[in-house]
Amino acid sequence: xxxxxxxxxxxxxxxxxxxxxxxxxxxxxxxxxxxxxxxxxxxxxxxxxxxxxxxxxxxxxxxxxxxxxxxxxxxxxxxxxxxxxxxxxxxxxxxxxxxxxxxxxxxxxxxxxxxxxxxxxxxxxxxxxxxxxxxxx
Numbered sequence: 298x299x300x301x302x303x304x305x306x307x308x309x310x311x312x313x314x315x316x317x318x319x320x321x322x323x324x325x326x327x328x329x330x331x332x333x334x335x336x337x338x339x340x341x342x343x344x345x346x347x348x349x350x351x352x353x354x355x356x357x358x359x360x361x362x363x364x365x366x367x368x369x370x371x372x373x374x375x376x377x378x379x380x381x382x383x384x385x386x387x388x389x390x391x392x393x394x395x396x397x398x399x400x401x402x403x404x405x406x407x408x409x410x411x412x413x414x415x416x417x418x419x420x421x422x423x424x425x426x427x428x429x430x431x432x433x434x
Contacts, residue, residue, distance in 0.1 A: 300426075300431070301329065301330070301331055302330050302331070302354045302355065302422070302423070302426050303330070303331045303332075303333070303351060303352060303353040303354050303355075304325055304330050304331070304332050304333070304353055304354065304355045304356070304357060304422070305332075305333045305334075305335060305344065305347050305348045305351060305353050305355075305356045305357070306318050306321060306322040306325070306332060306333070306334045306335070306356075306357045306359065307334075307335040307339050307344040307347070307356060307357070307358055307359070307372075308335065308336065308337045308338065308339060308358075308359055308360075309339050309340065309341055309344055309358055309360065309364075309368045309371075309372060310338070310339075310360065310362050310364045310368050311338060311362055311364075312337070312338075312359075312360060312361050312362035312364075312390075313337055313338075314361050315336075315337055315359065317359050317361075317389065317390065317411075318334065318357075318359035319334065320415060321357060321359065321389070321415060321418060322334045322357075324415035324416070324418065324419055325357075325418075325419060325422070328419040328423070330419075330422070333347060333351050333353070335347055341368065341371035341372040341374070341375045342375050344356060344358070344372050344375065344376075345372065345375035345376045345378070345379050345381065346379070348376060348379070348381060348384060349379045349381060353384060354384065354385065354426050354429075355384060355385040355386070355387065355422060355425075355426065356372065356376065356384055356385070356386050356387075357387050357388055357389075357422075358372060358386070358387075358388035358389075358390075359388060359389060359390050360388060360389075360390040360391075360392065361390045361391045363391070365388075365390065365392045365396060365400065366396060366399060366400070369386065369388065369400045369403060369404065369405050370400075370403040370404065372386060373386055373403060373404030373405070374404075376404075377404075383429065385406045385422070385425055385426065385429065386404050386405050386406055387405060387406050387407040387408070387409070387418075387421075387422065387425075388405060388407075388408060388409070389408060389409035389410060389411075389413060389418075390411075391411065392408055392410065394410070396408075406425060407421055407425070
C-alpha cells in the first residue's frame with residue numbers, strides 16, 4: 298500500500314519538554330508520513346480537534362509529566378466523541394512498564410519507552426496502519 302498516512306504528534310498536559318516529540322515527528326516525516334505537531338500544553342479536546350481537522354490516521358502522545366494514566370484515556374475519549382474511534386493512539390515518554398497494560402486497556406495501541414529507536418516506531422506505525430486498512434471511503 299502506498300498511502301500517505303497523516304499523524305498528529307501532541308504534547309498534552311503541562312509537560313514542558315518536547316525534544317522527544319520533535320524527534321519522533323521528524324522521523325515520521327522523513328519516513329513519508331504527513332505530520333502535524335501540536336506544540337506544548339495541549340488539552341485532550343484540543344488534540345482531538347486537531348486530529349479531526351487534519352483528518353489523521355493516528356495520534357502520537359509524548360508525556361513525561363507522570364499524567365499518562367489520565368491523559369491517554371482522556372485523549373481516547375475525546376477522539377471517540379469526535380467519531381474517530383478508528384484513529385490509532387500511541388505514545389511514549391517516561392511511562393513505567395507497569396502502566397502499559399492499563400493504557401492499552403483504555404485505548405492506547407502501543408507505548409514506546411525512552412531510548413526506543415525511531416525506526417522501530419516508524420515500522421510499527423506503518424504496519425499497524427496497513428493492518429487496520431483505509432479509514433476513508
